[in-house]
Amino acid sequence: MLGLSRATFRQRWPLFVGAALTVCIGVALVQSSLLVLISAATLPVPAGLAPAARAAFVEGSTTAVTLSALTLAFSAFLAVFIVSSTFAFTVAQRRPELALLRLVGAGRGAMRRLLVGEAVLLAIIGTAAGIPVGLAATRFQSGLLVGLGMVPDGFNGEWRSWILGVSAGVGIGVSLAGVLVAARRAGRVRPLEALRDTGDSARVMTATRWVAGLLFLAGGIALVILTPIGGAAGGQALGGNAALCLAVALSALSPLLVPVVARLIPVRGPVGELAVAALGDGVRRSAATAAPVIVLVGLVLAQATMLTSTTAAGAAEQRRATAGDLVLDATGPVGGDVTDLPGVAWASTEVVLPLTVSWGSGDDVEREDGQALVVDPAAYATAHPGREAVEALRGGRVAVAGPGAGAGSPGDTVGVLVGGSDLGPLPIVAGVPDAIGGGADLLLTADAVPAAELAAAPSRTVVALAPDADRDRVLAALAALGTVSTVPDWIAADTAARETTTVAVFTVIMGLGGLYALIGVVNAVVVGAAPRPAEFATARLSGLTRRQVLRAALLESAAVTTVGLLLGGLAAGGSFIAVLALTATMTGVATLAVPWALIGLLAGGLYLVTAVTSALATWSGTRRAPVSLLGATT
Template identity: 60%
Template sequence: MLRLSWAGFRERWTLFAGAVLTVCLGVALVQSSLLLLVSASTTSAPAGAGALARMSFDASTEAAVALLGVTLGFAALLAVFIISSTFAFTVEQRRRELALLRLVGGARRQIRRLLLAEATLLGLVGSALGVPVGVALMGVQTWLLHRLGFVPDGFSGQWRLWIVAVSVGTGVVLAVVGVSLAARRAARVRPLDALRDTGEATRVMTTARLLTGLLFLAGAVTLIGLSPVGGAVGGQAMAMNVSVCAAIALTLLGPSLVPAVARLIPARAAGVLGGLATANLRDDRRRTASTAAPVIVLVGLVLGQASASSSFTAAGQLEQQRRISADLVIDAPGPTGDRVTTTPGVASASTEVEVPIALTTGSGDLAYTRSATALLVDPAGYGRTHPGAGDLTALRQGAVVAGPGADGFSPGDTVGVRVGDQDLGSLPVVAAVPQAIGGGATVLLPAGVVPAEQLADVPSHTFVQLLPDVSRQQAVSTLTEVGTVSDLDSWLERDSVARTATSTGVLIMVMGLGGLYALIGVINSVVVAGATRPREFAAVRVTGFTRGQVVRAAVLESIMVAFAGLLLGLLAAAGTLIGVIATTAAVAGTVTVDVPWLLVGAVVVGTVLVTAVTSALTTRAATRQPPVALLGARQ
């Protein structure tokens, strides 16, 4: 069977090349993300670092591990869908060939074995190419991590020999899984039905595919409904996952939806070529859906995640503006002590120092310790600076308050806290400040719980309120001796820039290379679709169409498919925006939506241009030979 598979591979290499490419890039992306994830989780703090420095290093590596975990999951999701879509398409394009094998005596199980053997072979070839590509890709991801500030200096991805086995296994498994369902369906279709395009062969939407698509669609609707009650953390996670479920659902339902949406485009205005393009869309729904699938995934995930990230960042900035009451902000190393409060003209001041901690929640076998952050504050000053914080008079030595970024515990619970080498033991949670869309410290601790000498180099923010009749210029001149003084608006603007840069960096890490992979999947699907149509193009040409007209009709058809994929992808992204609206309204009290229109425009225009150019080049290559030679080659 492998010999027959190899012969088929050599004969149809143009059809299988796209499958090999998707496996290669999918394996490379998964391998690179996995190696970096393992490297980040095993990195140790530099020798000689202080207790707080080690804890800060551990917190940053944990954040990098979480980021790389999301990147790995996104890469795996894309690989599964793009590889499955590509392999299923290659099987469908060989429906007549497989029917002939059945007619000359091939059993159903032999057809399945043939296709699975081909998938194994293609998976091995793609994995062999993907391993060295993954090494180069790891260098790119490492550079991005350093450039965006997610890993400390000196971090690098470490090669592990076992990754070869994992990569090869991943490539083969993805290829076999991607072809298995299509192989089962191809073996089930009667040979004569396949040859005549009747009966079971004409069914595009199977019952299993329809039910799975509806299940994911129901999941997206459920996430939208639950996001308002999920709180700041859970609501954001559910809202951002809406586009994932919706994109999967619309991709699975693509054979029914894509042609219907594409026909809404007034292509018949282009005359005969438009009519030809529309007829091709109607007659080959499998090809149409397979070409649109990576477009739906690309647009739905990239724009959905980007819009959600931008909106939640904007909501966090608005929260900062509403929740802080101050005239000036002082940035200084370490706590400022009485140097601010004793300054003439200062009505009150609240110094906040954020430190890394090890936080333990739960008890017994359910106890869980994780890296978190604590804000060292004076309860009275914090309440004046943050008017909506509530009553914090119970915050004292031996107690904590749940902070704006708290998750998994509430007043009445007990948590374990360790700051550097100082174990504060189990502390009761005596109050909670409102959760924030923009996150923040996990707990609030009283200022004196950490010795001042340990905080000498830790950055602090002091929010200052001035007396009504004091000259702001004079106060700034005096307070400059303590640290860098800014008015509140300027400080909030810098904080906003930092928040935006962080969210953009996360988006680039998670979606950047994955989005590029999805774009390559779009190109690949167009190339594979065009590479299987030389005889179809030849048949059109012998009826009187010129080569240029055939190319223009194919380009128009691809643009229609791209627009259908774009519309469905935008629909998936819109689902996430509905979740964002519900979450921000419930948590922050104000609906906040910030759509990155520049990115939307770039994705839409770029997808259409890439699809059109790829289709034009592929069709020209497929129409190089004279039509009579192609039609007479195999009769």
């Protein structure tokens, strides 16, 4: 048996190396994401910070925790999906030799023990390599968060010894999950059917595939339906998870589409005929190659479109909800100085302060950090149409719930700490509509906040000019108080800042995970080509040249990549529907901003990667003379 194992490894080494590689990278990503998440969550606030600096620190670390959690979830999903599918495909590729083992007397139990033993050995090798690779990934992710300003300089994911157990559990667990199902099915197939690839052995759409595909399809549709009621943050999460479920579903159902694409390939001469025949005979191989493409395309496009669409919807919402002609960025409540200027019809000053809200009592007190907006109720309602509920702010120490507030609803009372001043319990008397672009957590009146807190705080004043105003004179007077811009220019600058944040968020979430999925694509192509030298030799003995075999393989690769792109785009389409429903519900206007440049770059990159990998694998598989290749397999 040991000699057989050695011979199997020599012949099938790309299968084993590919399986160990996927385990290695999966373990590394999960380990690094978990260490960064815990380190960011336990990051202490430096002592002696001013209230504004403390609020900025807390906001940055909270964002880092949220992004690290999303990265961990994405990495864990990719590890389970890619590792388990790789091991399952590896077992499927070895069915003929497993059938021979059973014909010479090995029982199903012995065959399963052999496969499980190999899986555990490969998992141990992959995990051992993944732990040091994970340290490098931890430094990379930490540096990314530092570079984006979310955590302070010097931050790094702190090593914890128990992570070794987690890494081992991930590596061995996902490997066994992938091999056990495949081994069970391989044991049920009759040996002669496995040797001839007929009957149950030739059936790709198994009951497991149907159940998994339909179950995840139903889950994806349900998440799309629920997205509009999830609010700004919850809706984006639901829409992104919808794409994930749909990508898994379409990966499971992809063998149904491969024959359809095969019929669309123009058959011209022996090269086209060979490519079509390979697609028809290798549906399992094509589906395994297309699976990581589907996941990569679906998740990348869904996340990118969700972020760009909500940013665009927020900018449009801001334009509709902001009246006036000019915006003045200054320090402190300058509203009185602005309204006294000749040519100013009205002005609404909004002072931004760091905020801590608390609710509950005794041991059940909960706290949430955020931002407070100090406003003049009547002027704020004039400057922001649709926010007339703010006019209910009366009587000094009164608060109104703003977008994203988690402290309660009108009628509740919350404790409010603004800057360094404790304002005590304040009643929530009104609520303003949630905004897809976010906003302050609480709105307060100026007489509820100490003047010392307001004096040094940043402020924004929306200014409306009188019909007979001398615009240049007003601009000069406002410039003496701070930075002046037109409302459209101010919104454009704010949108550009949000887009920068969007790119940063996308980079953190999809960076290493997207690279892992791309490596999964390369690995699937290599593993799929590993058992094909005899097939290539037969084609060459039938009259084709080595270059013609290579062109057929490239045509087949392009067809499989097309299947992956189509199904991945379909999975992302579920998120497109979700974001249209979300933006329509929250802003009244359905918004979809598709990143076409990213789509083109992704499609071109995938065609290039699969073509180069397929060409190298095919060229390597045709190096030996056809007669010697066929002789070695008989």
